[in-house]
Amino acid sequence: MRKESLQAWLLLLPALVLLVAFTHWPAATTIIDSFYTTPKGSRPPRFVGIENYADLMTDPVFWTALRNNAIYAVWTIPASVILALVMALAVNTAMPGRALVRMAYFTPTMLPMIAVANIWLFFYTPDYGLFDHILSWFGGGRHNWLGDRATALPAMIAVAVWKEAGFFMIFYLAALQAMPPDLKECAALEGSSRWNFFRRVTIPLLMPTTLFVLVNAVINAFRLVDHVVVMTRGGPDNATTLLLYYIYEAGFRFWDQALAATLTVVLLGLLGLLAWLQFGVLGKRVHYR
Amino acid sequence: MKVSTRFLEIIGAWMLAIIWVLPLLYALWTAFHPGEFATRFSLTAPLTLENFRNAWAAAPFARYFLNTTILVTLILVAQFIVCTPAAFAFARMEFAGRNVVFAIMLMQLMIMPDVLLVGNYRSMAKLGLVDTILAIALPYLGSAFGIFLLRQTFLTVPQQLDDAARLEGCTLLGRLWRVYVPLARPTYIAYGLVSVSYHWNNFLWPLVITNSVNTRPLTVGLSIFASTDQGIDWSIITAATLMTSAPLLVAFLLFQRQFVQSFMRAGIR
Structure with missing residues (x-):
């Protein structure tokens, strides 16, 4: 038995070392760094307790980033998940050109977010862009979509939804195809309406998939900021600054290590809280087959 | 169901x-x-490859x-080599602390390296690896x-096969491999498909850790190309954008079924 234990640990070792070195270790050092000042030149970091957190509480950009990220998540997550379900239901039935339609939904997923951002940047361009073009047919005027505080964040949300919905569709499609067909026959015999069947049978059976998709959607809402870097750099006036983008700015544009570390700890805390909510609260209410 | 609703x-x-x-x-x-x-849309607009040629020459x-x-390639090969034995240990071996280590490992599913830019950058600086391709890859290998x-898959392998191989005198690594x-x-x-498409498209960490032509991946190169001195020549920027996405996109269109099934397989369970 002791020999097997040793063998197991040897098999685990490379993966465990890499995992701890580049996930747990940086998480730990970041927490420690958040209690110190940023080293400047020859001045070493100084322990300041929770001062960095106190500063953060009075940092208006932090609150803007938090608010933006909340709005961004509240719109992108439901929109992409519901669209994904609609898409899956659509291509799960026999219809002309089904393969083409499915391909159309899924293709944005294969593009790098950077490429997506470049393409959409062009659409949002005042005058020349696709959106102003379409508006001009209806007599609309020029609009600076990314330069206007009111439309910049919604513009980012649209990009994210376009990119993600097709990805989540795949998982719903897999779940729909795994559903036993006799359920549908039963419901038809009982004279159940389609809407009723959808609400009482399809939705509950899809709950495990929904949980999986939700976890991914939540993670992406906080992880994916590539389009912000390319399209707006957080502007105008921080209207599109998301948390991770602010971390990137603090860490690699202002080189403010203390601020970046403190922000990272807040983001980690937030992700942890969301994970607990999803698995602890929502997870209990999901019926697994 | 009425025909007209179906049509709609x-x-x-x-x-x-x-x-x-x-x-x-x-x-x-x-x-x-x-x-x-x-x-401007016009059916008589001439087709051209000039934009691609210009983009290719400009960066x-x-x-x-x-x-x-x-x-x-580096990430894919290393991930296979590193993750396979670990998955096997979790799936088929008894050892003290298995559940604890498994839980510690699973934490990475929620806290991904992408979020830990600052901490990982410091580690790479200490290791002297800033601006190397290895540094881009390292956080993702474990x-x-x-x-x-892989553990979920290994769990579905019939134990009898394993026992048979053991009776034949197969070693631990031999059983794993054969x-x-x-x-x-x-x-x-x-x-493999999920990993390749993820890292082909990954941007923020490579942006942070690289700063020269010899290490920059396509995504970072494209973002620099699109943001500097190209003015607003959208034709060239779009050509460059399509060019960088093309390999993955073409592979996807050719092997659509495999891609879709792979993403499903990676997600379900």
């Missing part, structure tokens, strides 16, 4: 599909036509392609997702 549903599905591909079609139009047609894209290829996925790995082939393909 199909129209709806098609409308959504058209909205969804419109951005891509528009990008294709812009890239393959001369600049003056970038925002070291060949080098970026090479960097990304090296990066993606992949909790990969270990979890019994488990071949039976998990679909999972390896699935995981």
Whole structure:
């Protein structure tokens, strides 16, 4: 038995070392760094307790980033998940050109977010862009979509939804195809309406998939900021600054290590809280087959 | 179900599909036509490859392609080598602390390296690895997702096969290599496709850790190309954008079924 234990640990070792070195270790050092000042030149970091957190509480950009990220998540997550379900239901039935339609939904997923951002940047361009073009047919005027505080964040949300919905569709499609067909026959015999069947049978059976998709959607809402870097750099006036983008700015544009570390700890805390909510609260209410 | 509602549903599905591909079609139009047609539609507009030629000449894209290829290959091979034995240990071996270590590992599913830019940058600086392709790859090699996925697959391998191999005198690594790995082939393909497309497209960490032509992957190269001194020549920027996404996109269109099934396989369970 002791020999097997040793063998197991040897098999685990490379993966465990890499995992701890580049996930747990940086998480730990970041927490420690958040209690110190940023080293400047020859001045070493100084322990300041929770001062960095106190500063953060009075940092208006932090609150803007938090608010933006909340709005961004509240719109992108439901929109992409519901669209994904609609898409899956659509291509799960026999219809002309089904393969083409499915391909159309899924293709944005294969593009790098950077490429997506470049393409959409062009659409949002005042005058020349696709959106102003379409508006001009209806007599609309020029609009600076990314330069206007009111439309910049919604513009980012649209990009994210376009990119993600097709990805989540795949998982719903897999779940729909795994559903036993006799359920549908039963419901038809009982004279159940389609809407009723959808609400009482399809939705509950899809709950495990929904949980999986939700976890991914939540993670992406906080992880994916590539389009912000390319399209707006957080502007105008921080209207599109998301948390991770602010971390990137603090860490690699202002080189403010203390601020970046403190922000990272807040983001980690937030992700942890969301994970607990999803698995602890929502997870209990999901019926697994 | 009435025929007319069904008809409306199909129209709806098609409308959504058209909205969804419109951005891509528009990008294709812009890239393959001369600049003056970038925002003007005309059936007589001449097709051209000039935009691609200009983009290719304006930045070291060949080098970026090479960097990304090296990066993606390095990550894929290392992930397979590192995750396979770990997954096997979790699936088929008894040892003290198994559940605790498994839980610690799974934490990475929620707290991904992408979020830990600052901490990882400091580690790379200490290791003297800043601006190397290895540094881009390192945080992703011990992949909790990969270990979890392979473990789930290894658990479905019949124990009798394992026992039979053991009776034949097969060593531990021999059994792993001859019994488990071949039976998990679909999972390896699935995981490989997910990994390659993820890292081909990854941007923020490579942006932070690289600062020279010789290490930059395509995504970072493209963002620099698009943001500097190109003015607003959308035709050339769009051509470059399509060019960098092309390998993955073409592979996807050719092997659509495998891709879709792989993403499903990687997600379900």
